[in-house]
Amino acid sequence: MSIGSLFGKIDVETPKHRVLKKTDDYEIRVYPPSIRAEAEYEGELADANGSFRLLAGYIFGKNTVKNGESNENTKVAMTVPVLTEKENNTKVAMTAPVLTEANSEAPPVSTETTSSSSNKLYKMAFTMPSQYSKISDLPTPIDSRVKLTEVPEQTFATFTFSGFNSDSKVKTLSEKIIAALKQDQDVSVADDAKSILARYNPPWTLPFLRKNEILIPVTYLKPITEPEIDPEIETSTTANLPSA
Numbered sequence: 098m099s100i101g102s103l104f105g106k107i108d109v110e111t112p113k114h115r116v117l118k119k120t121d122d123y124e125i126r127v128y129p130p131s132i133r134a135e136a137e138y139e140g141e142l143a144d145a146n147g148s149f150r151l152l153a154g155y156i157f158g159k160n161t162v163k164n165g166e167s168n169e170n171t172k173v174a175m176t177v178p179v180l181t182e183k184e185n186n187t188k189v190a191m192t193a194p195v196l197t198e199a200n201s202e203a204p205p206v207s208t209e210t211t212s213s214s215s216n217k218l219y220k221m222a223f224t225m226p227s228q229y230s231k232i233s234d235l236p237t238p239i240d241s242r243v244k245l246t247e248v249p250e251q252t253f254a255t256f257t258f259s260g261f262n263s264d265s266k267v268k269t270l271s272e273k274i275i276a277a278l279k280q281d282q283d284v285s286v287a288d289d290a291k292s293i294l295a296r297y298n299p300p301w302t303l304p305f306l307r308k309n310e311i312l313i314p315v316t317y318l319k320p321i322t323e324p325e326i327d328p329e330i331e332t333s334t335t336a337n338l339p340s341a
Contacts, residue, residue, distance in 0.1 A: 102299055105306035110176040110226055111297070117317055118284075122277050123254045125284060125317055132225040132232055135244045137184070139216035142264045142294070145181060148221040155243045156223065160236035171236050174226045178295035178310065184218040185291075217264075222246075253293075253312040254278055254286070260304050267294050270311055278315060285316040 101108065118125040134155055136148040156173040225245075229235050232245045256274050271292035278286040290313050297308040 102302060105298055105302050105308065107177060107297055107308070110174065111178070112176070112224055113227065115321075117252075117319075117321060120277075120281070123256045123274060123313075125315065126253055126255055127317075127321070128251050128253065130250050131227070131248050132229055132235065133180070133222040133246050133248055134225060134238070135220055135222045135246055136242050137218060137220050139218055141217065142181065142219065142262060142267065145219065145221055148219075149179070151240055151243055152221060152223045154240065155238045159239045161239060162236040170239075173229075173235065176224050176226055177297045178224075178308075179297075180222040180224070180293050180295055180312075182220055182222075182291055182293040184220055252315055252317050254284065254315050255295075256311045256313075258309050258311075259307050260309070261307075262294060262296070262309060267292060267311065271313065274311060274313055278313065283317065283319050285318060286313060290314055 112128055112131065114126040114128045116124050116126055134152050136151045138145055138148040153175075156175060158170045158172050160170050160173075162169050162171050225235060232247060235245060238245065254274060256270065258270065274292075275286055275290060278284055293312040295310040295312055297310075298306075
């Protein structure tokens with residue numbers, strides 16, 4: 098743990114982007130194509146340790162690179178933010194009773210009884226360093242649960258805030274941002290738009306110094322001209338929406 102990271106210092110690569118518009122509540126940004134390493138997990142937003150370890154294991158060497166006749170592993174540089182989004186579907190746990198139909202005239206027979214449950218499904222992603230322009234440039238994950246995905250150029254409304262995260266907080270803030278976007282004549286946002294939580298800091302960073310963002314996919318309706326801000330410079334928006 099570095100002292101700088103305790104106080105929110107970020108010293109790894111962050112994604113380049115163009116800022117198309119700034120308001121008191123959000124920025125409209127365009128992100129270039131990228132490659133992500135992704136892993137799914139079930140449960141709540143906070144239940145991400147397993148997926149984080151899978152992705153961290155991949156970039157720290159649990160991978161293979163074809164080198165002539167031998168396979169070698171290599172390290173991939175860490176970037177931030179770490180992205181988390183809720184998937185459309187849920188994974189439903191095995192339920193009981195199990196019904197066995199003996200014949201077409203007899204009623205189903207119950208063989209056991211237990212309770213049923215369902216878990217929310219999330220996807221966590223690390224964005225690969227910008228030096229990698231295609232998946233074939235990257236080492237292959239050893240664990241099949243880690244997937245490499247090419248992501249096209251994307252436009253997001255981004256809202257920046259500090260502190261802790263929870264399902265309810267992200268949901269409340271996302272709803273407020275979407276409501277504000279629907280009043281913005283320069284953008285179009287889908288009614289079923291899914292938010293992405295972007296976290297820039299490790300868990301030991303002081304909560305009030307943490308940088309988090311909520312990304313909402315949008316369509317920018319105005320002609321895109323020169324960027325307001327140099328795309329090499331990372332920018333952020335001070336959160337003015339009411340807190341969750």
